[in-house]
Amino acid sequence: MAEMTYRDAVAVAIAKEMERDPTVVFLGEDVGAAGGVFKASVGLLEKFGPERIVDTPIAEEAILGAAMGAAMTGLRPIAEIMFSDFLAVCWDLVANEIAKARYMTNGQVSLPLVIRTSNGAGVRFGAQHSQSVENWAMMIPGIKVVAPSMPRDVVGLLAAAVRDPDPVLFFEHKSLYATKGDVEEGEIIDELGRAALVRQGRDVTIVALAAMVPRALAAADVLATEGIDATVIDLRSLVPLDVTTIASSVVATGHLVTVEENPRLCGWGAEVASIVAEECLFDLDGPIVRVTTPHVPLPAAEALEDVAIPSPARVVEGVRRALG
Amino acid sequence: MFSSRPQTWTTTTRTAGEPAPPVPSTAAPEAVRLSLYRRMVEMRGFEKRASELFLQGLVKGTSHLGLGQEAVAAAFGEAMRPDDYTFATYRGHNHTLARGVPMMPVMAELMGRESGLMAGKGGSMHLTSVQHGMMGSYAIIGAHLTIANGAAWSAKVRGTDQVTVCFFGDGATNIGAFHEALNLAAVWKLPVVFVCENNLWMEYTPIGSVTAVRQPAADRASAYNLPPALVDGNDADAMYAIATSSIAGARAGNGPSLIEALTYRHGGHSRADPAQYRSDAEVREWLERDPLSRYRLRLVAEGVSSEELVRIEAEAQSKIDEATAQAQASAEPPASLVEKDVFADGGATWRR
Numbered sequence: 001m002a003e004m005t006y007r008d009a010v011a012v013a014i015a016k017e018m019e020r021d022p023t024v025v026f027l028g029e030d031v032g033a034a035g036g037v038f039k040a041s042v043g044l045l046e047k048f049g050p051e052r053i054v055d056t057p058i059a060e061e062a063i064l065g066a067a068m069g070a071a072m073t074g075l076r077p078i079a080e081i082m083f084s085d086f087l088a089v090c091w092d093l094v095a096n097e098i099a100k101a102r103y104m105t106n107g108q109v110s111l112p113l114v115i116r117t118s119n120g121a122g123v124r125f126g127a128q129h130s131q132s133v134e135n136w137a138m139m140i141p142g143i144k145v146v147a148p149s150m151p152r153d154v155v156g157l158l159a160a161a162v163r164d165p166d167p168v169l170f171f172e173h174k175s176l177y178a179t180k181g182d183v184e185e186g187e188i189i190d191e192l193g194r195a196a197l198v199r200q201g202r203d204v205t206i207v208a209l210a211a212m213v214p215r216a217l218a219a220a221d222v223l224a225t226e227g228i229d230a231t232v233i234d235l236r237s238l239v240p241l242d243v244t245t246i247a248s249s250v251v252a253t254g255h256l257v258t259v260e261e262n263p264r265l266c267g268w269g270a271e272v273a274s275i276v277a278e279e280c281l282f283d284l285d286g287p288i289v290r291v292t293t294p295h296v297p298l299p300a301a302e303a304l305e306d307v308a309i310p311s312p313a314r315v316v317e318g319v320r321r322a323l324g
Numbered sequence: 325m326f327s328s329r330p331q332t333w334t335t336t337t338r339t340a341g342e343p344a345p346p347v348p349s350t351a352a353p354e355a356v357r358l359s360l361y362r363r364m365v366e367m368r369g370f371e372k373r374a375s376e377l378f379l380q381g382l383v384k385g386t387s388h389l390g391l392g393q394e395a396v397a398a399a400f401g402e403a404m405r406p407d408d409y410t411f412a413t414y415r416g417h418n419h420t421l422a423r424g425v426p427m428m429p430v431m432a433e434l435m436g437r438e439s440g441l442m443a444g445k446g447g448s449m450h451l452t453s454v455q456h457g458m459m460g461s462y463a464i465i466g467a468h469l470t471i472a473n474g475a476a477w478s479a480k481v482r483g484t485d486q487v488t489v490c491f492f493g494d495g496a497t498n499i500g501a502f503h504e505a506l507n508l509a510a511v512w513k514l515p516v517v518f519v520c521e522n523n524l525w526m527e528y529t530p531i532g533s534v535t536a537v538r539q540p541a542a543d544r545a546s547a548y549n550l551p552p553a554l555v556d557g558n559d560a561d562a563m564y565a566i567a568t569s570s571i572a573g574a575r576a577g578n579g580p581s582l583i584e585a586l587t588y589r590h591g592g593h594s595r596a597d598p599a600q601y602r603s604d605a606e607v608r609e610w611l612e613r614d615p616l617s618r619y620r621l622r623l624v625a626e627g628v629s630s631e632e633l634v635r636i637e638a639e640a641q642s643k644i645d646e647a648t649a650q651a652q653a654s655a656e657p658p659a660s661l662v663e664k665d666v667f668a669d670g671g672a673t674w675r676r
Contacts, residue, residue, distance in 0.1 A: 062504035069474020165668035
């Protein structure tokens, strides 16, 4: 068991996969010589050389196009899009090309590629460098969507993503890069689409993702002092979505609260709420409550960003509403 | 408003009425020239048949015909190695046939049949046959130039000497992806040949009226440290010569090239377009420079027997008839295909 940061876990996971499989290559802006703007790829260039760790120009379409063309011809590329906001610049490649290639070609084309990107708020970067856009990705048929909340899961889920035969959008949360956690020794390979039960409780099911997981856990601690015993589910992956774990917990607790960093409309919690309403309505003992960012672009100032993003206090308040 | 003309011209362009150019001294062997002719005859006949089937209501949706632009695809098809990669556009029927993909599944794909190249799931604009190196027809302008780079990069990393050829229209030269792709290909010295088919019209708009340079691709080459190459895209011999040299250069590790082939589409942009924005004089001028009839005249003048050419034409016609009949006789795809092959497990399951 070793303690490591979330950012170091990224480099560890990439290195493990590159050592194992010579077809794995890694490309992006500032990823090689500079070690990544979030220092999540430090040391990889030295270890694997410029043939496999490739610095690109600021050209997101060129990056994802290169990853796609390489994936369809025998490589397993990992492409970094520095900030998830920049996915909007190359969304054609994600939504029109990468996601649809297998389907349109009747299964002729396989795209085993990973798009890593830094997602989410908490570092006061303002509206164009802080968004949580995992819900954009979730809407597109043909891509898998993964978002780890802790260093151990970065390693296990990134390994699974690289080995997966389908394109995976891998959302790393930029406010988590400095956080630490235990990572067991040896090979860790998770299964995509399996949520983690990070806290077991009787009274309410709180479903969270990425940076919202520690906030949900903090809220659960507060609720415990009031005698409310919460289950916290770390979804870890939106596609595939672990409906089984969510539904069985809701059946047990009778209450559901989702905690999303997405702006309100069509955040991933809306899909989860809709599924639970459709399939578990008669197991519910109260309204489903969604705790989200309000439907606003994100402000930069610390005082404003802290208001916008769901806080433990807002989660506590959401749970109280759910329980009536 | 126009920049200076390119410094080096691979071949000069001519205006209508000028005689066919002299045969290049490096003319390909007769077997190659007959193969070029056969390819163009087959493409021409295929596209005409596709057009007829559309009028009969048997081809639905849209399609973008390559009538008049056959020489470009035929020449590269002839010059490419079986393991090379093609990336084409929604106007990609010619380029698909050029890689040796049989006519029947292509025709069936246009007709939305289960025997189609992609079982009806892609349609006219997305023809793909990985086993033939036909890595896809792409319908979002410009995107596939970046994807072609990826295939070329992969060949380089894997240590093969495969070459990627990427076709696109003049309109693609004004979108960002074109410039991102050209720059990356040049910086990474990728084994890729970019082929701009300049048919003078960006959909319904003259390309010259929306482009800052006179030659939309050739005049941009210098920005990527590439030599400008402007070629008569309606001259199969000239196209074959430049296809051969550019592919050889890429295979030898000399990096990318950018070719602008001047050509013309006989019809409109797509099925919905009667192309009334073009003057009769312009259309007439270009019909006189038709790559197929011009090549036929040249071959006969060069001593190829007419009987040989007639035989090629008859064989093409019967292939087209056979493909049409088989495609028409095949079934429509079953409903089960709707949720097939979204993911690698063969299905569309997004939950567990």
